[in-house]
Amino acid sequence: MRRSPPFVMVPGAWHGGWSWQPVARLLRAAGNEAVTLTLPGLADGDDTVTPRPEDAVRHIVRHVERLGAERVVLVAHSWGGYPVTNAAFALGRRVAAVIYCNALLPxxxxxxxxxxLPEMQPGVRKLLDSPAHAWPIDVDFVRTYLLQGRSEDLQRLVAALVTPMPGHYETEPFGAPDPTSLGIPLLYLLSRDDRALPRPGAEFAARLGMRPVMIPGPHDALITHPEEVARAIGDFVARRV
Known part of the structure; x- marks a missing residue:
């Protein structure tokens, strides 16, 4: 795996930079620079009421600017596909490629x-209408959607690490720029056992005009299969960037 531009790795809903650490460490071991971000509202104890989509996008942009690298590779997991897509447009030529892993696209x-899914919306709406204006999840959600078939210890650990999802991140559109118009390499990785995406991952990949590259694991494959995720990312960048 040859050295690439720095990887800037953005987590999905409920997750912080900790979720990308297993992959980031493998990328670093191969001689690359990799940083993992925790977006506003998703660190333990953060305010969940005020963060809005533009705050998440600005956080990514500011971090890339502070890195000082000529170019970076943005990597998004799950809901992180929204702010990463918008940040890629804000950063322009500084983005060498965008990689989506089990990600939503606006x-x-x-x-x-x-x-x-329509059947989920009433329950989620009730949570978002609470004073915390956030969507928390528990170990049953982790067990069913994020880490099905994994050990109980791992499921409970991740359930203890996740934080409530700020409500404005859920209810306000991020805008929908077309990533294909960036003119840079794009990759969509899809776990074979993903159960968390609200529609088939192939539909999100189709928004990029491509078929997904399949990897093993559940939605949180970045935790359960970091070697495979790191290999897919590194191989793609070695070929295309």
Missing amino acids: APGRSTFDEL
Whole structure:
């Protein structure tokens, strides 16, 4: 795996930079620079009421600017596909490639909430209408959607690490720029056992005009299969960047 531009790795809903650490460490061991971000509202104890989509996008942009690298590779997991897509446009030529892993991609006028299955929306809406204006998840959610078939110890550990999802991240659209118009390499990785995406991952990959590259594992494959995720990322960048 040859040295690439720095990887800037953005987690999904409920997750912090800790979720990308197993992959980031493998990328670093191969001689690359990799940083993992925790977006506003998703660190332990953060305010969940005020963060809005533009705050997440600005956080990514500011971090890339502080890195000082000529070019970076943005990597998004799950909901992180929304802010990463918008940050890629804000950063322009500084982005060498964008990699999506089990990720959502924005559609015109649609929020994350709009993408949820209709049967999930009433329960989530009730949580978002609470004073915390956030969507917390528990070990049953982790067991069913993120880490099905994994050990109980791992499921409970991740359930203890995740934080409530700020409500405005769910209900406000991020905008829907078309990543294909960036003119840079794009990759969509999809876990074979993903159960968390609100629609088939192939549909999100189709928004990029491509078929997904399949990897093993559940939605949180970045935790359960870091070697495979790191290899897929590194191989793609070695060929295309």
